[in-house]
Amino acid sequence: MELVDRFEVYPTGKYEREKEPLLKRLKLILLFNPLTEWIDTTHLMRLHLHDSTLDEGKKEGTPESKRRIAKFVRDYEINMDDFEPSDINKFRNFEDFFVRNHKPGSRPINRPDDAYTAVCAADSRMVAYETVAESKRLWIKGRDSSIASLTMDTAIGKQFAGGAVASFRLSPQDYHRYHSPVAGRIKLFRGIPGDYYDVDPVALNSDVDILTRNKRQFVIIETENFGTFSSWRSARLVIHDKYREQGAAVKKGDELGIFQFGGSSIIVAFCEGRIEFDKDLLEMSKRRVQVAVEVGMSLGSAVPSSGRSFGRYGSGDSTPSAPPPPGELSYADVVQKAKDE
Numbered sequence: 001m002e003l004v005d006r007f008e009v010y011p012t013g014k015y016e017r018e019k020e021p022l023l024k025r026l027k028l029i030l031l032f033n034p035l036t037e038w039i040d041t042t043h044l045m046r047l048h049l050h051d052s053t054l055d056e057g058k059k060e061g062t063p064e065s066k067r068r069i070a071k072f073v074r075d076y077e078i079n080m081d082d083f084e085p086s087d088i089n090k091f092r093n094f095e096d097f098f099v100r101n102h103k104p105g106s107r108p109i110n111r112p113d114d115a116y117t118a119v120c121a122a123d124s125r126m127v128a129y130e131t132v133a134e135s136k137r138l139w140i141k142g143r144d145s146s147i148a149s150l151t152m153d154t155a156i157g158k159q160f161a162g163g164a165v166a167s168f169r170l171s172p173q174d175y176h177r178y179h180s181p182v183a184g185r186i187k188l189f190r191g192i193p194g195d196y197y198d199v200d201p202v203a204l205n206s207d208v209d210i211l212t213r214n215k216r217q218f219v220i221i222e223t224e225n226f227g228t229f230s231s232w233r234s235a236r237l238v239i240h241d242k243y244r245e246q247g248a249a250v251k252k253g254d255e256l257g258i259f260q261f262g263g264s265s266i267i268v269a270f271c272e273g274r275i276e277f278d279k280d281l282l283e284m285s286k287r288r289v290q291v292a293v294e295v296g297m298s299l300g301s302a303v304p305s306s307g308r309s310f311g312r313y314g315s316g317d318s319t320p321s322a323p324p325p326p327g328e329l330s331y332a333d334v335v336q337k338a339k340d341e
Contacts, residue, residue: 065094072097076173082106083175099176099258102295109253109296116225118181118275118299119252121266124168125290128277128299132165132269147269150232151218152192160230162272166281166299169290170264178259178266179295180231183252184223189244191217217257219243221250225302227274231256232267253296275300 059065069088073080080086084103091097111117120126132147148157170176194215217239218232239257242248250256277300284291 060094127285128166168266176259184221188220
């Protein structure tokens, strides 16, 4: 079984296929299949991926690369009204455009002052699982995909054993800045060298250990209500300097860093029994369907030591005991409304 490249668009509930150049799609299918996967792990292929990714990054920092922006926006149907500047002519080069900022107010943080709820870390397609073991059964097929392998630290691996994980996978057209799902303080920052494999579903469902081979950085955050939380970023990424310092304060929704050109993914992990992901996200993930989300959307709620979730709306239950706040529909209501229309 494989994680399909079909995803559900939140909040309309509609299914779509990811926009991807045909040539790239065929290349991934050719490289990441049982007959040819051995090629992907050779030194020559890894060196090629490393050098070609860095070369592409250099090209995108040149003034000439600016000419690519208009076609890119058109091909991927990017709504520039969500970004600042919205005029593509104001970007210096493609790299400048690639890490563009959201326009203030375009991505509101769900319940920003509620310390018992977590939010999505990026504009992306995501899956969420209640345990690492479930994520490996339904999502990542690499032979050595584990928290210990991601961090290169067996002690951290043990700390998050049995915990819940969510993955946010970015595509080239996405906003390439990432945010903290929770509030807390930085306990640890670490960078790990590695390769530049693509994080497309075709690659993730191969036997190549994509995420544990890729270059990555991670932070561990101590929180008041979610316990210890960890977040990994894979690809050409930069965590902002102030969040590399032990003890640095982080607010829910704070921008932690940026992704530069290259396959980009974020994995967040919680210690066992400390979060209850929103049920709609869990249901779609179990069906191996990714959900398209935006920064600041609801991810889940804290589970205190009593084992009872505070719920999506902070009500004290895993489902709200009262209607959603004014102007906010529940996910089920939104999907039903889309079907009725």
